[in-house]
Amino acid sequence: MxxxxxxxxxxxxxxxxxxxxxxxxxxxxxxxxxxxxxxxxxxxxVIHAGIYYPPGSLKARVCVEGRKRLYDYLRERGVPHRACGKLIVGTHAGQRPALETIAARAEASGVGSLRWVDAAEARELEPEVTCEIALFSPETGVVDSxxxxxxxxxxxxxxxxxxxxxxxxxxxxxxxxxxxxxxxxxxxxxxxxxxxxxxxxxxxxxxxxxxxxxxxxxxxxQSFAKGNYFSLLGKQPFRHLVYPVPEQAGLGIHATIDMAGRVKFGPDVQWVEDDQDLVVDPARAESFYAAIRTYWPGLPDGALVADYAGVRPKLHGPGEPxxxxxxxxxxxxxxxxxxxxxxxxxxxxxxxxxxxxxxxxxxxx
CATH class of the missing domain: 3.50.50.60 (FAD/NAD(P)-binding domain)
Structure with missing residues (x-):
């Protein structure tokens, strides 16, 4: 060969x-x-805009360039995708510094489309979302992988x-x-x-x-971080992706939308030994309800259903950079x-x- x-x-x-x-x-x-x-x-x-990663890092460079290349590829070949945009929401004033860091990283990495929105504009974009301030990324989207x-x-x-x-x-x-x-x-x-x-x-x-x-x-x-997902029953509340402020090992339990318009939530971060551990424990829904209600207080009881899980192939463990x-x-x-x-x-x-x-x-x- x-x-x-x-x-x-x-x-x-x-x-x-x-x-x-x-x-x-x-x-x-x-x-x-x-x-x-x-x-x-x-x-x-998700098609990421490239806003989270240290400027100059390989991850930032290939994400920004890859996103441009990927959208061109998808459009030219008719692969199902949607540039729906996303909100990164700060639910209290203490999260503004973290959002400012994200905005500065995005600009330094060449992502010029990110913009600030206040609580009123965030409600116009997503009436169900509650936040004090947010960043809107119009270049974020979803794709049929x-x-x-x-x-x-x-x-x-x-x-x-x-x-x-x-x-x-x-x-x-x-x-x-x-x-x-x-x-x-x-x-x-x-x-x-x-x-x-x-x-x-x-x-x-x-x-x-x-x-x-x-x-x-x-x-x-190598360490394995399992990410669990829950799907949403009933009326679908969002037109954009909705992300909380990121956490140490992931981007937080966020709301994404598939190509059929269905909303799912996840992933969380569950450190595991077995990279084939792909069963979602329904009991994890309790932590999902608490996390989601920080930005969507109207999430009804009983609306989350265990869906699927994936495992991130990480080169760091819990608490490590x-x-x-x-x-x-x-x-x-x-x-x-x-x-x-x-x-x-x-x-x-x-x-x-x-x-x-x-x-x-x-x-x-």
Whole structure:
């Protein structure tokens, strides 16, 4: 094989597409039975504007550039999406400094559309929302993530790429100028591969730890933050996304709207040991009611129903600062022909096309 991309989530698919369009012979290996079954399918499906991240960070750069690229891509191909905008609400005066920090970061990162709204204008935008002050982001939107992934896969295959499902990697090692890779599944086999892009999401550090001879101390420690979602019964109250002021490990329990107009709330942050722990405990609704009612006091009792959960592949644990995205190429780890995509959580979906370009550029240099 010329180029192996491990992982068929949105970032892996975008990267495989970009490599195929650049003339590389690409195979995507996915351990699961379908594309995008983990983080890419278990999130808020939000197109982020790029307002939360430290200016100059990789996360800020790929989010801002990726958002522009993604909207163009979605419009040109007719992939379902909606630039509905969102409110980030401050429910008391003490939250204004945090909102000011968000506004300053957004401006420094090149997001010029964010604007302040007072309580009266916030009520005009969302009559059900109660707040003292808010920021409005018109460039935030939502996308049908599965339709996006199907589009990326289709373009990769049209350019000569191929997808192998139910194909885990059991072991791999350096061999000559490339790698010898052992594939499991129904038909185990070993292939020689020139280039490997590790886009395995949750499994990226585990995959790296299986590379024979790779220093164990260079494999990042991974933590898993489960995010639970609850859907809303009855009348749908919002036309825009509604976010609280962010918390340490996430963006808070926010209200998002899917392409059918249905409102769901989440994710919260639940640190777990098992990245396959995807069952939502209905008892967590109690904390959801309390959090949501800070900005939507009219939430009726009994209106929340346990829906789905996703797990963020984090490179930090509880109480630790949130690190940047990592796109580790040979200049960082010293292994020719290998790129590791590590800690690619939110805003990975928004950033996927920009991340893909960086991978292609890094392998070409």
């Amino acid at each position: 010329d180029c192996l991309v491990v992982g068929a989530g949105v970032v892996g698919l975008a990267t495989a597409r970009a490599l195929a369009l650049a003339g590389r012979e690409v195979v995507i290996a996915e351990a699961a039975e379908g594309i995008g079954t983990q983080t890419s399918a278990r999130n808020s499906e 599965h339709a996006l992934m199907l589009s990326l896969l289709g373009e990769c295959e049209a350019a000569g790429g191929s997808l192998a499902l139910n194909t885990p990697i059991t072991a791999w090692r350096r061999e000559g100028e490339g790698f010898s890779v052992d594939f499991g599944g129904a038909d185990p086999a070993t292939y020689t591969v020139k280039t490997v892009v590790n886009a395995a999401g949750h499994g990226a550090p585990r995959l790296l730890s299986r590379l024979e001879g790779f220093p164990a101390e260079e494999v990042p420690k 949130m690190p940047d995205f990592r796109i580790d190429g040979p200049a960082i780890h010293g292994v020719p022909g290998l790129v590791n995509l590590l800690g690619i959580e939110s805003p990975g979906l928004t950033s996927s096309l920009a991340i893909a370009d960086l991978v292609v550029e890094g392998l070409a240099s």
